[in-house]
Each structure stands twice: as C-alpha cells, then as structure tokens.
Amino acid sequence: MRIDIVTIFPEFFSVLDVSLLGKARQSGLIDLGVHDLRDFTIDRHRTVDDTPYGGGAGMVMRAEPWGQALDGILDASLERGVFDPLIVFPSPAGDVFTQAMAQQLSSEKQIVFGCGRYEGIDQRVVEYAETRTRVKLVSLGDYVLNGGEVATMAMIEAIGRLIPGVVGNPASLVEESHSSGLLEYPAYTKPGNWRGLDVPPVLLSGNHGAIARWRLEQQLERTRRVRPELLPPELR
Numbered sequence: 001m002r003i004d005i006v007t008i009f010p011e012f013f014s015v016l017d018v019s020l021l022g023k024a025r026q027s028g029l030i031d032l033g034v035h036d037l038r039d040f041t042i043d044r045h046r047t048v049d050d051t052p053y054g055g056g057a058g059m060v061m062r063a064e065p066w067g068q069a070l071d072g073i074l075d076a077s078l079e080r081g082v083f084d085p086l087i088v089f090p091s092p093a094g095d096v097f098t099q100a101m102a103q104q105l106s107s108e109k110q111i112v113f114g115c116g117r118y119e120g121i122d123q124r125v126v127e128y129a130e131t132r133t134r135v136k137l138v139s140l141g142d143y144v145l146n147g148g149e150v151a152t153m154a155m156i157e158a159i160g161r162l163i164p165g166v167v168g169n170p171a172s173l174v175e176e177s178h179s180s181g182l183l184e185y186p187a188y189t190k191p192g193n194w195r196g197l198d199v200p201p202v203l204l205s206g207n208h209g210a211i212a213r214w215r216l217e218q219q220l221e222r223t224r225r226v227r228p229e230l231l232p233p234e235l236r
C-alpha cells in the first residue's frame with residue numbers, strides 16, 4: 001500500500017521507521033511519502049494559515065498550499081497507475097474510525113492523509129479534493145485533538161497491521177478485540193505465580209476444549225461489563 005501524509009509536522013512520523021510498520025516499509029509492503037505542507041507555500045514566511053471569514057477565534061488552514069500539495073500527490077498517483085486514491089481528512093466531524101473501517105481501508109492501493117491543525121482546513125479543500133478522487137472525513141473519537149497527526153498515526157497503525165504480511169502470524173489477528181465482535185479474553189505468560197497472583201488453573205490444564213470455553217466466557221463477561229452495546233440484546 002502507498003501512504004501519503006500531508007502535515008506541517010513531518011518529523012512527527014519518524015516513528016513509522018520502527019517496529020512492525022518500520023519492517024513493513026523495509027520489505028516494501030508499505031511505501032510512505034511524508035509531505036511538508038509548508039513546501040507548497042509561495043511566501044517568504046511559508047504561511048499555511050489565516051484568519052477565519054466571518055470572524056471567531058483561531059486560524060484556518062489556507063486552501064492554496066493544500067491544493068498544490070494534493071495536486072502533486074494525485075498527479076504522481078496517476079503516473080503510478082493509481083486513478084482513485086482515497087484521501088482521508090482526520091476530523092472530529094467525520095465518521096468514527098472502527099476496526100471494520102480499518103479492515104476496509106487495508107485493501108486500498110493508496111491512502112492520502114491530510115492532517116489539519118488550528119481550527120481546521122478551509123472547507124473548499126475537501127470540496128476540491130472530491131472533484132479529483134474519493135474523500136472521507138474520519139474521526140478518531142468524540143474528543144478534540146490539536147491536529148490530525150495523532151489520528152493519522154492511529155489509523156495507519158490499525159490499517160497497516162491488517163495488510164497481509166505485516167503481522168507475522170495472521171492467526172493473532174483473528175481473535176482480537178473488535179474483530180470477533182467481542183473484546184478479547186485476558187492473556188497470561190510465565191511464571192505461573194507472580195507476586196502471589198496465580199494464572200487461572202484452566203490455562204495450565206492442557207484441556208483445549210475447557211480453555212476455549214473459559215476464554216469465551218471471559219470474552220462475554222468482559223464485553224458485558226465494559227461494552228454491553230457491542231453485544232446482541234439477548235446476550236447483554
């Protein structure tokens with residue numbers, strides 16, 4: 001998958017050099033381009049924001065550098081043979097990001113993340129982008145961040161690990177929270193007793209049927225207690 005990020009803080013994404021996503025980049029499963037929005041300004045001060053029309057607090061990101069940045073990325077996509085990359089603008093006013101959305105987005109050929117700052121991006125950038133390709137506004141949750149960078153990182157991590165080959169053992173993706181519809185059961189490793197706390201005996205029994213039943217009970221109990229709305233009404 002090709003991932004492009006437009007941001008005023010390109011250094012933020014240096015974490016994508018490490019861990020599983022770093023390896024995925026080295027092996028070519030993920031091809032990353034990070035673009036500094038200020039490189040697409042034409043004034044001496046590399047200005048990316050201005051006061052809002054209609055008044056009010058804060059600044060708004062100017063359309064002009066965004067237009068230049070997106071044009072450059074989309075033209076390069078065409079040259080690569082990708083005709084309809086998905087542009088994702090992280091926004092508290094977008095559709096809420098879920099595991100199901102991550103799964104869906106993991107099969108995209110190319111995603112372009114446009115990280116807003118200040119009071120957000122001039123709305124005409126979204127309207128213009130929609131004339132060129134597919135566009136989605138996505139929210140990480142019902143709270144407000146300072147910028148789209150953290151939301152983009154979270155989405156790239158959730159989407160990236162679903163790209164075949166990124167996580168070494170694909171079986172570990174199957175029983176995870178939010179993929180089976182239930183939260184995952186608790187996990188334990190050695191030693192069997194730690195600071196007076198025992199591992200549940202069933203996990204040491206070697207009885208695979210009993211272990212599977214215990215895990216399912218734990219999943220149901222946890223989901224009922226923490227996130228009952230995830231369960232069908234008859235299981236709540």
Ligand code: SAM
Nearest residue numbers: 090091092116120139140144145146147148151
């Ligand atoms: N004035 C905007 C509002 O009230 O909806 C909030 C702007 S916020 C301070 C700046 C940027 O952070 C947004 O343009 C967006 O890119 C990002 N952002 C903030 N909260 C977010 C969230 N919950 N999910 C995704 N992105 C978010």
